[in-house]
Amino acid sequence: MTSMEGVSQLAANENEDSKLKLSEKFALVIGNAPNTIHYQIIQVYLLFFYTDFMKINPAFIAGLFLVVRIVDAVAAPFFGAMMDKITTPWGKYTPWFIILGVPFGIFGWLTFTVPDLSSTGKLVYAVVTYTIYSIFSSIITIPGNAAIPTVTKRVDERISIGQLSFLFILVGAVIVQVGTVPIYKALGGGNDAKGFSLFMAVAAVITIVVAIFQWMKVKERYVVETKNEEKKPSVKQMIGATFTNKAAVIVYVFLFGNALSAGIRAGVQIHFYKYFFGNESLMAIMGIVSLIPTLIGVAFSQPIIKRFGLKTTVLAGVFVNLVTCPIMLFIPANQTGLIIHIVITVITCVVGGFGSPAQGAMMPAAIDYTEWKTGLKLNGFMSSFNGFVQTLATALSGAIAAGALSLIGYVPGIEQSSSTLFGLRLIIGVLPALFGALCISVIWFDLTEEKQVQIARDLEARRKEANVDDPILWIEEMHDKKVTI
16 A cells, blocks of 8 residues: 555544644644744845845845745745645655755755855855745745645644644744844854854754654645546646635735735834834834734634634734724824834734634635635645745835835935834835735635535545545546535
């Protein structure tokens, strides 16, 4: 019996309602810690590393970042489609933890290593290493997201996985925000470039070890494979099945609006704190003020979600954010204004924390719906569009923030005019609310918990049937049926 036949047999025999062991939940999401470290290192320190250590012209770097991000956004869906078409003897999605994790860690180290080359050689080195590193960064989360629907169909388990996921994201974020500078300075012993390289070498080892651990511990239970490779769906069929799924489209719109709103605010935060409140060190303080309430919200999210439901909990966070954003227009540039800002941040982060695990449960539900509706299992392809929309939102938010600063007459290093300070309040308050309004699309997300349970039962029945008959027969039959729920 092959490994995948064993997985299918397990799906047929195992109780659909069985709970996951904590160790398996842990394995599913532990990769978020090193992934977040890499993502934040790129966002916060790569520009600094290229300008100060590799002595590369900032204009060249800006062009490199823009072009590579476009390539990243396009590459992610194609990788997701390929992953859905490939099955290995060791599993469908879990082997990709190692296949991607090993080179991702290595190229992270190479990107933050200064080569002994000429100026031109360093430019070529930077282009090659960053391009490869960035592409891996855009697809590294796809296997983990794709694996969740194959591991559990329980809504409560997916919410629990979302809680653990945020904790590991938090660990990665804290390591970068608090530890990067003292660690690379200590490792370098006066040579900061060498220290950065050693820091990323350690990150590479951790990334690879975690990838191996995930591959060994995560068990795919609910996978049915077609035996005839010619019957694998085309990219056109995948796109059609994905974007006729209303729930999936809503999730993508939500993710896009959320990432765009957060990206614009993040892009001008340091300007706002430095020139409006006159204290740029507030960046670190407000980072802690944001993280702790969010963590509290996530910790208490499960009973809240159980009481009010996935959609209502997520919408609460959306509406609180939209209502509180415009308050930034009216706060004064003094201690009272800062206190109001802190209170607003705490409220939005707590309520947003309640909804964070629920957000993580929406895409697995949409993936299951596509399989239930069409018979196509598109875990990788559908998960890849998460990376696509977030990469696109990151590029757009940076451009919008930079353009807005130019429009309000911002000039670095001088005291800003009153009109510019008001413009900063508009950028950090009004613009995030305008783009964040896209998140209201969650109102139309109609995959209730009851529907998700019914879909899971139907899919389990089909898997049991598929273990007896040729799986492709029921997939072909599903294409000919009009299924509604």
